[in-house]
Amino acid sequence: MDSQINETTRPHITAKVEIPEQRSKLHTEDLQVDAASKSGLEARSVHAWFDKHHALADISLHFPKNTVTGLIGPSGCGKSTFLRLLNRMHEFIPRAAMAGEVLFAGNDIYDPGVNPIDIRRRIGMVFQKPNPFPAMNIGENVVAGLKLSRVKTSNKDALIEDCLTRAGLWKEVKDRLGSAGGSLSGGQQQRLCIARALALNPEVLLLDEPCSALDPGSTLRVEETIVQLSATMTIVIVTHNMQQAARVSDYCAFFLSDGGPGQLVEADLTTNIFSNPSDSRTADYVQGRFG
Amino acid sequence: MLTNVPDKRSIENNLTRVDKVFQNLVTLGAFFSMVVLAAIGGFLLYRGFEIFKDFGFSFITSSKWDIGDPEDTSTAILGIGAMLVGSIITAIIAVVISVPFAVATALLIEFYVPGWIKTILVSILDLVAALPSVVFGIWGYAVLLPLVEDWSVTIEHYLGWIPIFNVPSEIFGRSPLLAGLLLGLMIVPIITSVAREVYSQAPRDLIDAASALGGTRWGALRAVVLPFGRSGLVGGTMLGLGRALGETVAVYLTLNLVFEINFKILASAGGNVASLIATKFGEATAYELKALMAAGLVLFLVTLLVNFGATMIVNKSRKIV
Ligand SMILES: Nc1ncnc2c1ncn2[C@@H]1O[C@H](COP(=O)(O)OP(=O)(O)OP(=O)(O)O)[C@@H](O)[C@H]1O
Ligand SMILES: [Mg+2]
Numbered sequence: 001m002d003s004q005i006n007e008t009t010r011p012h013i014t015a016k017v018e019i020p021e022q023r024s025k026l027h028t029e030d031l032q033v034d035a036a037s038k039s040g041l042e043a044r045s046v047h048a049w050f051d052k053h054h055a056l057a058d059i060s061l062h063f064p065k066n067t068v069t070g071l072i073g074p075s076g077c078g079k080s081t082f083l084r085l086l087n088r089m090h091e092f093i094p095r096a097a098m099a100g101e102v103l104f105a106g107n108d109i110y111d112p113g114v115n116p117i118d119i120r121r122r123i124g125m126v127f128q129k130p131n132p133f134p135a136m137n138i139g140e141n142v143v144a145g146l147k148l149s150r151v152k153t154s155n156k157d158a159l160i161e162d163c164l165t166r167a168g169l170w171k172e173v174k175d176r177l178g179s180a181g182g183s184l185s186g187g188q189q190q191r192l193c194i195a196r197a198l199a200l201n202p203e204v205l206l207l208d209e210p211c212s213a214l215d216p217g218s219t220l221r222v223e224e225t226i227v228q229l230s231a232t233m234t235i236v237i238v239t240h241n242m243q244q245a246a247r248v249s250d251y252c253a254f255f256l257s258d259g260g261p262g263q264l265v266e267a268d269l270t271t272n273i274f275s276n277p278s279d280s281r282t283a284d285y286v287q288g289r290f291g
Numbered sequence: 292m293l294t295n296v297p298d299k300r301s302i303e304n305n306l307t308r309v310d311k312v313f314q315n316l317v318t319l320g321a322f323f324s325m326v327v328l329a330a331i332g333g334f335l336l337y338r339g340f341e342i343f344k345d346f347g348f349s350f351i352t353s354s355k356w357d358i359g360d361p362e363d364t365s366t367a368i369l370g371i372g373a374m375l376v377g378s379i380i381t382a383i384i385a386v387v388i389s390v391p392f393a394v395a396t397a398l399l400i401e402f403y404v405p406g407w408i409k410t411i412l413v414s415i416l417d418l419v420a421a422l423p424s425v426v427f428g429i430w431g432y433a434v435l436l437p438l439v440e441d442w443s444v445t446i447e448h449y450l451g452w453i454p455i456f457n458v459p460s461e462i463f464g465r466s467p468l469l470a471g472l473l474l475g476l477m478i479v480p481i482i483t484s485v486a487r488e489v490y491s492q493a494p495r496d497l498i499d500a501a502s503a504l505g506g507t508r509w510g511a512l513r514a515v516v517l518p519f520g521r522s523g524l525v526g527g528t529m530l531g532l533g534r535a536l537g538e539t540v541a542v543y544l545t546l547n548l549v550f551e552i553n554f555k556i557l558a559s560a561g562g563n564v565a566s567l568i569a570t571k572f573g574e575a576t577a578y579e580l581k582a583l584m585a586a587g588l589v590l591f592l593v594t595l596l597v598n599f600g601a602t603m604i605v606n607k608s609r610k611i612v
Contacts, residue, residue, distance in 0.1 A: 087503065089499065089502065089503055092499065092502060094406075117505050117506070117507055118505070120502065120504070120505045121504070121505030124503070124504075127496060127499065127500065127503075129496055131494075131496045131497055131499070131500045133497060133500070133501075133514060133515065134497075134518075134519075135514075135518035135519070144501075144504060144514065145504035145505060145506075147514075148501055148504050148505060148506030148507075148510045148511070148514060149504065149505035149506060149510070193500070196500075196504065197503075197504070200504065200505060
């Protein structure tokens with residue numbers, strides 16, 4: 001009931017989102033594990049535990065290269081957990097465990113020989129709450145990842161401008177790159193965090209409810225950014241906003257927990273999920289009948 | 292133009308009874324510690340006033356300590372310059388040695404070791420913090436002294452051309468380095484515990500952000516935890532510095548008091564105000580006792596100053612972050 005009310009009271013964003021050309025070439029089959037193209041990112045029978053709590057069970061999902069996949073589902077169904085499994089952030093939680101495989105360009109990122117730091121650099125992440133580094137100024141924040149992973153750049157200023165432009169923030173901050181990251185508004189901070197992730201030029205970008213703290217205007221700008229980025233990047237976005245999922249994603253995956261571990265109910269083209277889902281629970285959720 | 296500007300209203304904050312009682316209690320407590328502090332300062336000033344009158348500023352700058360004719364106070368020449376400089380030198384050595392050690396230990400405990408090792412390490416540190424300083428002193432004398440003596444000979448051999456490492460007398464032993472090192476070990480637990488406290492408060496989401504950007508654990512600590520904990524670390528260091536400045540027994544056992552300003556930290560000659568008071572107190576003449584009270588006041592003020600400085604630094608760096 002609640003969400004139905006929210007659905008109607010939520011400010012609607014009516015601006016047009018440019019649809020990238022890949023959308024015309026999308027196929028449901030691409031979501032299948034073992035899809036013919038081995039590109040992109042793929043989870044195979046992934047489970048997650050927090051100590052003894054089994055949080056996620058048997059998720060298999062393929063994220064085709066250079067597409068946007070939306071992860072939707074009610075609170076607590078394991079979307080963030082799944083996302084953090086995809087770039088090895090899960091293991092930072094004490095007593096957290098996982099099973100299954102995550103294939104990236106054909107290789108299991110949990111293979112003992114794989115350097116997780118390298119994985120995190122190639123699979124970037126933006127968190128729900130904007131988290132710029134408070135001790136650094138705006139420019140330093142953008143290149144923080146380079147400093148952290150000791151990547152040398154020949155032209156820092158150009159990189160800062162490029163990343164901020166792609167994150168849709170350049171115009172607003174170009175005259176104040178020296179001021180603290182924390183001095184920006186929440187929406188600007190979030191775009192700064194996106195710019196920071198872009199500076200490492202990741203192949204995959206994971207976004208965990210990136211717009212949940214943002215006003216409609218900033219949300220729109222971030223969404224435009226996502227669509228533009230998907231031309232060269234594989235994007236996975238967790239969102240509670242059905243309209244946002246519909247606007248930005250090519251594919252959608254619906255997660256649900258029936259009290260037990262979260263599971264994948266179905267994954268399909270976004271248009272199918274919203275117009276013609278194969279599972280009735282998906283239909284109920286996207287139409288705001290529960291969750 | 293606005294014409295009808297009203298008077299400002301006063302906003303009453305009506306506390307409940309419980310709040311009022313609590314507020315009064317807290318105020319009383321704070322007031323009480325201020326009174327005790329003032330009483331100690333006042334007492335020392337009262338007892339040592341004559342010394343400041345007789346010697347003026349030279350009590351702090353001159354290094355000679357000679358009571359002269361015990362019957363005639365005008366023959367006495369008393370100054371704590373060497374002791375004061377010595378106190379500061381040993382305290383600085385202590386801090387320079389302990390801070391890196393404490394930071395490393397705090398990071399290790401908070402971010403690198405599993406829970407059960409953490410528990411063990413924390414209890415060891417608490418134990419060390421609780422050791423009486425006389426135990427430290429004896430250990431320093433019996434165990435550390437011969438070691439430091441050996442090291443000092445080596446250091447002097449290679450670095451003797453640097454003035455502070457030069458030892459013309461060739462007598463090493465109970466040197467400022469030994470006392471400073473011992474003090475450093477004594478204050479490691481204090482600084483570590485404060486550092487640990489602030490590091491554990493470092494925002495998890497910022498550490499995550501650094502890790503998600505391909506930072507190593509050390510990289511994340513350096514980018515997030517160390518800047519976040521800086522002001523707290525300064526506070527902890529000042530606490531340790533305060534203890535190092537005031538430590539008496541341990542220094543008494545490991546430092547050879549010499550009434551001459553000495554910057555050569557390897558030589559068996561140094562000064563320390565607290566230790567001076569302890570040494571002279573038993574057999575002091577009435578006039579010398581007054582001088583010791585005055586020395587106590589100087590130490591008291593220096594410690595206050597250090598704490599005040601620490602508060603300033605902490606407040607300032609908090610604003611930046
Ligand atoms: N650090 C943690 N320790 C223990 N349990 C956790 C932890 N993080 C998540 N969980 C549990 O795992 C399950 C999935 O949580 P997760 O954060 O992935 O949900 P979510 O789908 O992202 O929810 P939301 O939409 O509210 O963000 C929940 O039952 C949660 O209680
Ligand atoms: Mg979440």
